[in-house]
Amino acid sequence: MAESLRGKLLIAAPNLFDYFRRSVVLVVEHTEQGAFGVVLNRRAGSEVAELVPDLGPLVERGAPLWLGGPVGPDSVVVLGEFEHAGRSAGVVTEKIGVVDPDGDTEVLRARVFIGHAGWGAGQLDEELERDSWIVGDLDPDDVFAEGDLWAEVVSRRGGDYALLATMPEDPTRN
Template identity: 50%
Template sequence: MQSLRGRLLVASPVLQDPNFTRTVVLVAEHTEEGAMGVVLNRPMELEVAEASPVLSALSTEDEHVFAGGPVQPNGVMVLAEFTPPAAPAVAITPALGFVGAEDDLDTIATAVERARVFAGHAGWGPGQLDAELEDEGWIVADLEPDDPFTEDPESLWSTVLARLGGSFALVARMPDDPSVN
């Protein structure tokens, strides 16, 4: 099994789970025990400053909380890009990862270039993600540095598919309901 940590999962049109329709998931962990990640393209109406004034020190003004997935929707995770030599508490790449629950936010804020707050996460049990990949429910793509912090999250699904080219670029332009095409 090859780990997909640090890669993107782009929901294919055949994926039937409504929690993941047209989503892009950043894989934070992928082992034989399962996988977890966060949905990058589902901003919520709730602003970080409203939800947690303490966390607003890590995010930009008017930044929204993102729905990271259906698992533990009341749990909060902060994904951040760190300035070297600082490192994330839970690393996805050397400079990208999650702020630790025990981290001093004032200290961390000086080492964070960009951050995004997520409510909940996506999770898969042992073998579950691999089975969904075999069923072509997900398209695997490389992570670009701006993907986790895109200013246009609603178009991230189409953007990543278009970047892959070929037939994926056609899928990127497919309407939500193909019957109206």
């Protein structure tokens, strides 16, 4: 592991055709033992209040629930924006952290995810060597984006990446 990718985005490369196709993952933790992240751009199809009503006060009424990844589908991860994330349960970046629903009172906005993405020791590094992921910088608004986040973060990289952002979701229908 060269350096920790905590707080970085993993943007699915166009050649990634599995669960993570066109996914944008925020790396929450990355150590020698492995990595933990949350897919930012997959809606679960239900509302927070329906499946985890205790977390309703953290989000706006009618807020959708998001699929954080295929690991631990019964687990819940709440990401939030703070004035200073050092006051959160788990710092990801200067302003983004993992929310402790029972203790974090200074959350500016939050998003609730079920499940997460996980990698064992060295697994993420291998995927990066195979060019399965493009590493990008996080804008705090990415955590709360509603549109085509994959296209947005790819185009933000500029150059040849901007062309990739215009690629249709299903290239066979081009």
